Each structure stands twice: as C-alpha cells, then as structure tokens.
Amino acid sequence: MTVRAVLFDLDGTLIDTIPLIRWTFERVFADFGLPWENGEVLHTVGLPLREIAARYMPDRADEFMERYAAFQKTRFRELTRAYPGAVETLATIKSAGYRTGVVTSKRREPALASLALTGLDQHIEAVVTADDVTKPKPDPEPVFKALELLHTRPQNAAYIGDSWYDVVAGKQAGVTTVGATWGIASREQLAEHAPDIIVDSWDEFLANL
Known part of the structure; x- marks a missing residue:
C-alpha cells in the first residue's frame, strides 16, 4: 500500500469490546424477553445501535437503546x-x-x-x-x-x-x-x-x- x-x-x-457487547445484548434481550437465537444479533455488530434496535424492537427502539446504554455502562471500564x-x-x-x-x-x-x-x-x-x-x-x-x-x-x-x-x-x-x-x-x-x-x-x- x-x-x-x-x-x-x-x-x-x-x-x-466483543465480550462487553455480547454481555450487554444478552442482558437487554433477557430483559425484553427476546429470543437469543444463539446470539444472532452479534452478526449486526458494526451497524449503529439505533438500526439494530429498530430491527429487533421497531415499536420500542428508543427504550431498547436506553436499556442497552444503561447495562453497558455498568461494565464499560471492566470490559x-x-x-x-x-x-x-x-x-x-x-x-x-x-x-x-x-x-x-x-x-x-x-x-x-x-x-x-x-x-x-x-x-x-x-x-x-x-x-x-x-x-x-x-x-x-x-x-x-x-x-x-x-x-x-x-x-x-x-x-x-x-x-x-x-x-x-x-x-x-x-x-x-x-x-x-x-x-x-x-x-x-x-x-x-x-x-x-x-x-x-x-x-x-x-x-x-
């Protein structure tokens, strides 16, 4: 080059931050009762969170994002x-x-x-x-x-x-x-x-x- x-x-x-992202998604999915499906959501890593939230919870995307941010902050420095x-x-x-x-x-x-x-x-x-x-x-x-x-x-x-x-x-x-x-x-x-x-x-x- x-x-x-x-x-x-x-x-x-x-x-x-892959462990942090996985842990956070697991918490959010469990909180909302969404099926984990072997972590399929991890294939969306690289897209904006808003787009991911809209894909999984189109009617509650803002709430999804708020919950994600709140969970992630608890282990941000650690992970x-x-x-x-x-x-x-x-x-x-x-x-x-x-x-x-x-x-x-x-x-x-x-x-x-x-x-x-x-x-x-x-x-x-x-x-x-x-x-x-x-x-x-x-x-x-x-x-x-x-x-x-x-x-x-x-x-x-x-x-x-x-x-x-x-x-x-x-x-x-x-x-x-x-x-x-x-x-x-x-x-x-x-x-x-x-x-x-x-x-x-x-x-x-x-x-x-």
Missing part, C-alpha cells in the same frame, strides 16, 4: 481494552507521518470514552461516529467524512476493520481495504467481501503499509 492516511474501525479492531499492539501500532504509524482517523458505527459519547480509556485518543486525529453522518456504514459516507477531515484523497488512504460493513464502506469510498481477523468476523467471512488485504496481526498490517 502507498497511503498517507490510515482509518480504523473501533470495536473489534482497535478495542476488544473495554485495547487489543494487544493497537496503541503501539498507532504510535508507530503517527511517528512515521501518517494521518490517522477512526470510523465507527458507535455513538460519539461512548466512542470518545473508549478511546480515552484505552489511551488510543493520543494517536487519533479525526473521529467519525454514527452521530456524525446521515448514512452510516456500510454506506461510504463515514469514510468520506473522515477523509475530508484529514484532507486526504481516497487513493491515498487505507481503512482497516473487522467486519464486512467496514470492507464494503471502504470499497465504495475507493480506499484500500484491510480485513482484520481478530474481531467479529472470520477470515472466510471477510474474504467473501474481497478486501484488498486480510491480516492476522498488527505486525502483518504494518508490513503492508
């Missing part, structure tokens, strides 16, 4: 961690002169709180959340927004994420797409959407920059 800016997904890519090597990777990228940004379907408040808690915020220049766009991922709008903030053209940027939503958004925006296998999706699931590169570690990612 020949890039000047690197965009990162947040949950499942930079921060390991929010940067993936091993994430902070160091960001520091390396920044010191090499790359622009950096986060493109996430998380709401702005919890996204910024997660970045601050993990220390990742020190190495991120721009953050685009579900609250900042009209059409979230897999639409390319959030990626275009981040590129605008970083004054970077699509052909000079890469976007790494752990779900197909990230890959599709990046491809539609015209950036180099990188699938990360340590998050929500398997290598096979990522490959179905043909990212430019699939990596199994931060070292492998850095080697391809």
Whole structure:
C-alpha cells in the first residue's frame, strides 16, 4: 500500500469490546424477553445501535437503546481494552507521518470514552461516529467524512476493520481495504467481501503499509 492516511474501525479492531457487547445484548434481550437465537444479533455488530434496535424492537427502539446504554455502562471500564499492539501500532504509524482517523458505527459519547480509556485518543486525529453522518456504514459516507477531515484523497488512504460493513464502506469510498481477523468476523467471512488485504496481526498490517 502507498497511503498517507490510515482509518480504523473501533470495536473489534482497535478495542476488544466483543465480550462487553455480547454481555450487554444478552442482558437487554433477557430483559425484553427476546429470543437469543444463539446470539444472532452479534452478526449486526458494526451497524449503529439505533438500526439494530429498530430491527429487533421497531415499536420500542428508543427504550431498547436506553436499556442497552444503561447495562453497558455498568461494565464499560471492566470490559473495554485495547487489543494487544493497537496503541503501539498507532504510535508507530503517527511517528512515521501518517494521518490517522477512526470510523465507527458507535455513538460519539461512548466512542470518545473508549478511546480515552484505552489511551488510543493520543494517536487519533479525526473521529467519525454514527452521530456524525446521515448514512452510516456500510454506506461510504463515514469514510468520506473522515477523509475530508484529514484532507486526504481516497487513493491515498487505507481503512482497516473487522467486519464486512467496514470492507464494503471502504470499497465504495475507493480506499484500500484491510480485513482484520481478530474481531467479529472470520477470515472466510471477510474474504467473501474481497478486501484488498486480510491480516492476522498488527505486525502483518504494518508490513503492508
């Protein structure tokens, strides 16, 4: 890759919040008496919470979101961690002169709180959340927004994420797409959407920059 800016997904890519997300959904589903169905809802990770709430409880989406936020806050600090090597990777990228940004379907408040808690915020220049766009991922709008903030053209940027939503958004925006296998999706699931590169570690990612 020949890039000047690197965009990162947040949950499942930079921060390991999959256990927190699963626990929170389990509590919400139990509270509302919704069928768990082997955690099928986890396949929606990467979409905005409002969209997920509307899918499972269209008439009570706001209540679903409020309950989700309340449950998640109780274990947020306990179950929010940067993936091993994430902070160091960001520091390396920044010191090499790359622009950096986060493109996430998380709401702005919890996204910024997660970045601050993990220390990742020190190495991120721009953050685009579900609250900042009209059409979230897999639409390319959030990626275009981040590129605008970083004054970077699509052909000079890469976007790494752990779900197909990230890959599709990046491809539609015209950036180099990188699938990360340590998050929500398997290598096979990522490959179905043909990212430019699939990596199994931060070292492998850095080697391809």
